[in-house]
Amino acid sequence: MPGVTISRWTMSYFAAALICLAAGLASTASGFGYPSVPVEAPESLVIIHLIAIGWLGLLFAGSLLQFVPVLASRQLQSPHLALPTLLLTIGGLVLLLTGFLGLADILPFLAWTLPFGGVVLTFAFASLCWMVIGTLVTNRPLSLPAKFVALGCAPLIGVAVMGLLFTLPLSGLTDNSYLVRLVLEAAPAHAYLGLVGWMTVTAVGVSYRLLTMFLLSPEKVRSTSRAAGWLMVAALAAVLYDIVFAGAGTGRKWPLDVAVAIGGTAILLYAIDVYSIFKERKRKSVELNVLSSLVAVAMLVISFILFAVSIAIGNVADMVIPIAYLFTFGWLTGLGLGQLYKIVAFMTWLEFYGPVLGRTPVPRVQDLVNERRASVWFLLYFGATSIATIALIHDVPDVFRWVTIAQLMAVCALAFEFIQARRLALVPASTKLPTGNAISRLFLPSFNGRS
Template sequence: MMPMGTSLSRWTMLYFGAALIFLLFAECLLSAGGWSPSVDVAEPRALIIVHAVTIGWLGMLMIGALLQFAPVLTGLNLPTSHIDVLGLIGLVVGLGLLLLGFYLIDKGSNAAGPVMGAAALLLLLSILSVSMVLASLLWRGRNAHPASGLVLIGIGCLAMTAAFGALFAVTLSGSIGFPSVIQFVSSAVPYHASLGLAGWTTFAAIGVSYKLLPMFLLSHDMKKVPFLARTGSIGIAFLGAAASSLFWPEAAHLFFLAASLMFGLTIIAYLNELYLAYRGRRRKSLELNTSGSLPAFAMLAISVALLVPAIALGARAHVITAIVYLFVFGWLSGLGLAQLLKIVPFLTWIEAFGPLLGRRPTPRLGDLINSRRSALWLGVFYVAVVAAASAIVLGSDLAFRAAAILQTMSTAALLCELVLVRSLANVDTTTKRAPFQQPAFFFAANKKGHANGPAS
């Protein structure tokens, strides 16, 4: 995954922890009936769940991962600063204010306006600060690996998503009363969501996986980055044109459909590259993170294949919602959870046992995690996601809630597995004899690739 000696991001593990907590929080709300297929997704209660997932879970997960893996893509180190931890604090506080703001809107409180304004400002500043640091690094090292360009596309979409979100937040709070702005905001939600889910998180995930999956599989490098970058950029341009044409609904719909078609071409090319990488791998037995990602790739293919005709034919809202649910939880969340089952053990092994390598026996990476149990819970998660999406299509609140409870239980179980990994609970106590020191739980104690200092 990473060359030995590569510096560890000090705060990546804390980003991961915050992301998982927000995911579990959102799923608990779903399990408790905070949203169901009979409720409009534009309701404030639903927006609490949506933003806990998109900003809290997916956003923090991806930023945390990029803080560690952007240097791997570029061969450069992040600039020395406190932007990473300050960005995390700003994201957590800003998101907390945003969720509180939606709650206050739901209750009809006059305090909603100031709270939403503060949330918008804090989130925008935090996202842009972290984005600028990552974008600067990826731009400077863009020639080291072509996938850097894909991540740059994602970061550009993140900045646009944040700008849209800030405008939406202050408008929903009632701070902006211009009819034209309100009309624009009410019509631009699909473009805001598309920039965040298809632009930011998907392109960032594709870019990182272009580097990491061949390493995991011992396969050849994937080589269609230029095509993905071109089609992706054209798709984003069409999406921008659609957002700019909102006062002409027919033109906006055509641009949005064109953007969806270009995104579909990008995904087809990406999935073909993945197929060739899996087929040509030299590591015949798949590890948990690579086998556990296969259902995520399948759900990416299914959701994109369904989305384009659904948009073209003007499908009903609950059908679109089900497809988006499958995309968000099946593709993005499934891939994220599967890769965390590799990334967390690896970073923990580097911290705990890296300095001891060659001086005494060390555990295998696979010893840090119970792969069989984790694979079971990951499988349950995917089954629950499919069941929940099916319940949305059928309009069954009861079936959806049952599936949401199962999804929440599986997520909680996977979180427990990652806690056991980070605490080295699965490692034999004799392996942890002096001079071993337990690594810090939420952060890397230094940036030299281990937490223990010298092994002597």
């Protein structure tokens, strides 16, 4: 039977990811890191990596462990690596943050923490890629979403190795001129590989399947989708060129600009696909996870439009941070929170109601959540993110920090909604389960061999 089981550790990935997001927002709201200090300051690097690896990295990794088997219609390759990968990611991140805090003179500086953290994180992401690629290649030819997910693994390894190389001169272990220049010149390419190369490419691929599933839209391979994939390949090639020549000291500014322009074109094609999927849907009612995904896609498109406009009027240097912020918090985080809202409820339903389906009345997945209440939190989150972006553009850090508090409130409220779903607190009385086992399994798997 081509069934796919529930990923045992995905909820633990999500819990750790949400803690990192809340910690990052709380730190920013308290005045730690950017915009109180420059973006390249070690304090800012703490926040950036807490969000990029701790929140988004764990969120994407946990989601892939559940979703890649769905794409491949088979069990996950080496599922026993899921827990070590989680622990390695958290451990590597802690080492990395300890190193940055040492560089900021907040903790004693130990030179080995940064490269050791880099090595641990590289192993963690290699392990994730092993599971993802190992699962996908068994079902060839790859479907379009699977191709995007597989493509995303290359920049994931690239960003991890590049980060490891950065740690060597940063920790003072080497003064190799190639590596020093790499740190000075290639940080934007490092960010591009992670945020666009891995996360955006993966999110685009996964959303082609998820949106058609949730909207009951026909699954088609559109020429626009194929073109978006090839454009992303070209953009990643331009980034690779940028990285190699940045270290050699012969780097130019244009390869990364070309990569952003090509990536932006791919995103516009993707937005056209999302519109087509939405238009051809059979399911007329649109749930909150889809609505929030649509808002996230709109913020993605806006971030590329802002980039194009800033090139046209010649103020890219001033706009890079607001654009990167909108991209990270509007697109990736907005999409992530929207999908979490659905995935948590869906996995909880499978875990607790799947085994009794057909034997007793069961609720719908939608009955596990309170859509009206959650929509207020999503509105607050996206509103605060928009205002925060405007505050960054107009350089008003106080406003930025205040709206970060609003973002934090929205994230905490959504986390509460996820916990309510996990506890089955909202299901109709007629479908309540007699046992209280839901309460004991908030984010850890069952250890009785059942799920």
